[in-house]
Amino acid sequence: MELVNERKPRPPTNEDMLKAQIGDEFACVTNLDQKSMMDKSQWRRCVVRKVKKDLWEVLDESAMELLKEVLDIVGEDEGVSKEWGLWYVFPSEEDSDAALEAAKKGGDFEANDLRLQVSPNRAMLRWDSFEGQRKQAKIMQKRAQGSDGKFTVGDVVQVGLHWVDQTKVDGKNLTAVVVEVLDGGNLRCACKNGVLKNTYTPHTVSMLPGPSNNRVLCGLDSAFKEWQGLPKITEREAARVVSAVGGQGFNIMCHCNGSCDNKRCSCKKAGVLCSSKCHAGNLKCLNSSEE
Structure with a gap:
């Protein structure tokens, strides 16, 4: 009912659903049984929550129990945001009255009471996760904006290491030099001991700023000039060479x-x-x- 009242002045449209941010919740009425979609008696009150760019959760009306997950399929007319108003409908006055009546009769007392007890914890965990994703998105956006998303051959960059390739005492990034900009915009990078097997989209690496962006000072001039003769290596192999403790798994x-x-x-x-x-x-x- 809180979600209904929040949206009551102007019920959400398909456009609102398409623009929804991760963590946004909407009250709706839907039928979970795909075989009886036309049977209105099988429709029930639910809460839909966006959890990823193309993934929604359908929860019961107390938002405590996960009923199913729904993908917004690219290029298809399927998914919560695309079927909003058809198979996922904003609750009507009749639906709202039924929810209030059920609450008055105590039919939902146990679920609501449980939600009051547990919800703050779950909400905090979900909010922390959401904030972490948003913070990471801002960092990546800042990196892209800082270089206008444009890199040239010879630029010195920092390549982030996956946690499985890191040790606890070494740095979390590899310093590398861009040796090739591919047709799709991806970057091929080289370290002192080889050319990295993976290529990188511009927003996943960060350029060293100002005077520090100098391949000679970073000891990468030889790798830049002779990269075609260097072996192809993984990030873990590259990190092992500069590790103070021999690298992950060593x-x-x-x-x-x-x-x-x-x-x-x-x-x-x-x-x-x-x-x-x-x-x-x-x-x-x-x-x-x-x-």
Whole structure:
């Protein structure tokens, strides 16, 4: 009823539904049984919530129970926003009166009471998720606007690492140089030890600002000039080379009792620093990040 009253002065239209933001909710009446859509006795009061760009949730009228998920199919006349007013209808006065009557009789008391108890928590979690998505969208939009979405060959950029390719102590981005702008606008980038296998849309990378956007200062001039002869590598492989601990999934432990200053130490031999897992309490180690 709150959603009905919010929209009552001007019930939502198809255009409103198409422009809906993630997290928006609308009261509606629909029939969940596709085989009896014409049977008005089977229609029930529901709440529809947009959860992704092309995905809606259909919930019961207390918004507590998920009844089904509906896709807005691109290029088709199917989905909540496209079928609004046909198979998803804004509640009429009769529907509103029926909802009030059910509430008065206590038919929905248990569900409403449960919603009052649980809703603040669920609302907070959903709002945090929504805010996180909106914040990320703003960051990506800012990146695109900062460079006008245009990159040229030779630009130095930061490529974000997926969490599965990161370690807890290393940076979350790879510094790379744009070596090719493809026909579709995607960017091919190279690091010191190879050309990244993936290509990147402009809004997924960020350009280094001002004087720092210099491939010579970043040690990428050689990679830029010789990229066609370099091997193709993954982000994880590229991150491993610049990692202080050998990269994600790289588990070398030396267990030395000495100074770890020669190749008898497996960490020193591999060119990585000793970690806390190698030899806790060994004060002689000279290959530690704490030396």
